[in-house]
Amino acid sequence: MDKVVVQNLEANNQRDLSRLITQVENDNVTNNKTLDKLFKKTNQAIRIGITGPPGAGKSSITNELIKYYINSDQKVGVIAIDPTSPFSGGSLLGDRVRMNQYHNDESVFIRSMSTHGHLGGLSRKAQDIGDLLAIAGKDVIIFETVGVGQGEYEIANVADLSVIVLVPEAGDEVQLMKAGLIEIGDIFVVNKSDRKGSEQLTERLKSLVNINRETNRSIFNTIAKEGKGIEELFNGIIKKFTELEDDGNLLQRKIDRYKVRVKNIIQNNLLSEFWTSNKKEKLFQATKSLKDLKKSPNIAAKEIMQAIDL
Numbered sequence: 409m410d411k412v413v414v415q416n417l418e419a420n421n422q423r424d425l426s427r428l429i430t431q432v433e434n435d436n437v438t439n440n441k442t443l444d445k446l447f448k449k450t451n452q453a454i455r456i457g458i459t460g461p462p463g464a465g466k467s468s469i470t471n472e473l474i475k476y477y478i479n480s481d482q483k484v485g486v487i488a489i490d491p492t493s494p495f496s497g498g499s500l501l502g503d504r505v506r507m508n509q510y511h512n513d514e515s516v517f518i519r520s521m522s523t524h525g526h527l528g529g530l531s532r533k534a535q536d537i538g539d540l541l542a543i544a545g546k547d548v549i550i551f552e553t554v555g556v557g558q559g560e561y562e563i564a565n566v567a568d569l570s571v572i573v574l575v576p577e578a579g580d581e582v583q584l585m586k587a588g589l590i591e592i593g594d595i596f597v598v599n600k601s602d603r604k605g606s607e608q609l610t611e612r613l614k615s616l617v618n619i620n621r622e623t624n625r626s627i628f629n630t631i632a633k634e635g636k637g638i639e640e641l642f643n644g645i646i647k648k649f650t651e652l653e654d655d656g657n658l659l660q661r662k663i664d665r666y667k668v669r670v671k672n673i674i675q676n677n678l679l680s681e682f683w684t685s686n687k688k689e690k691l692f693q694a695t696k697s698l699k700d701l702k703k704s705p706n707i708a709a710k711e712i713m714q715a716i717d718l
């Protein structure tokens with residue numbers, strides 16, 4: 409590997425960082441020499457997931473939080489997972505906030521990843537990119553993800569701590585119950601507290617979040633658009649990290665995440681090794697016509713698995 413690249417990356421060179429991120433984004437399997445070599449440097453960074461329904465104000469909150477991190481001399485990396493819909497071909501909401509106000513600031517690096525409707529491999533890539541940001545010296549890494557379906561929860565698991573953002577108007581019952589957001593949150597934010605219904609949502613949340621839980625989870629009210637309530641949220645996040653560290657949960661989460669990553673990589677590698685051109689051809693030959701489909705998929709799978717590659 410290019411020694412200069414490593415040095416540049418460690419020196420927080422944004423251009424090399426961008427290039428490496430693009431490589432990781434384009435890779436089908438995890439195979440990045442920079443990550444292999446410098447992985448031990450990734451442990452210092454803290455990882456925060458900010459999840460919630462489309463348009464809840466996740467980017468607005470992230471933008472505001474960044475100011476507090478900069479003020480306390482911390483470098484921030486943001487990975488915004490763009491919920492581009494394959495149907496609309498664009499973002500879900502026209503008036504979404506773009507986090508580009510920091511593009512001249514060396515201590516902030518923001519990168520969007522588009523799902524293009526495919527979530528497969530996304531959490532692996534998001535974690536790898538998070539690692540690159542950590543290697544480049546970011547102290548805090550924020551993952552912005554939309555929480556609407558199961559696939560997104562997998563992505564929400566890339567972080568050490570999850571902040572769930574909810575808003576009064578979007579039908580709180582649906583938001584809260586259907587998607588199971590309650591389960592994955594460590595901290596809850598009722599954003600758009602300037603709007604009608606925010607007090608009811610806060611009350612409802614209070615009664616829901618601490619049921620069946622030993623640890624207390626906090627709820628914050630914010631008006632991100634005006635920067636209100638963000639300082640409290642910022643301090644709440646610090647407090648939560650300290651708690652997680654003290655009770656050993658932070659370490660446990662890191663261990664669990666690491667294990668899942670190792671397993672996923674093994675699974676991916678085995679699969680890509682398995683599908684040789686010979687086996688792909690066998691599957692093609694075995695499924696050419698309706699008459700071929702009389703065989704059960706189980707038998708067809710066994711035959712392909714037993715095929716010998718020359």
Ligand SMILES: Nc1nc2c(ncn2[C@@H]2O[C@H](COP(=O)(O)OP(=O)(O)OP(=O)(O)O)[C@@H](O)[C@H]2O)c(=O)[nH]1
Pocket residue numbers: 460461462463464465466467468469491499500501503504505506554599600601602603630631632633634
């Ligand atoms: N009234 C009000 N509007 C807000 C508040 N916070 C954000 N908004 C607005 O809500 C809209 C969506 O905000 P974003 O920060 O882009 O929300 P998001 O959750 O990142 O959206 P996606 O990334 O598209 O899912 C923008 O027009 C914001 O200006 C708030 O506290 N009150």
Ligand SMILES: [Mg+2]
Pocket residue numbers: 466467468488504505552
């Ligand atoms: Mg956003």
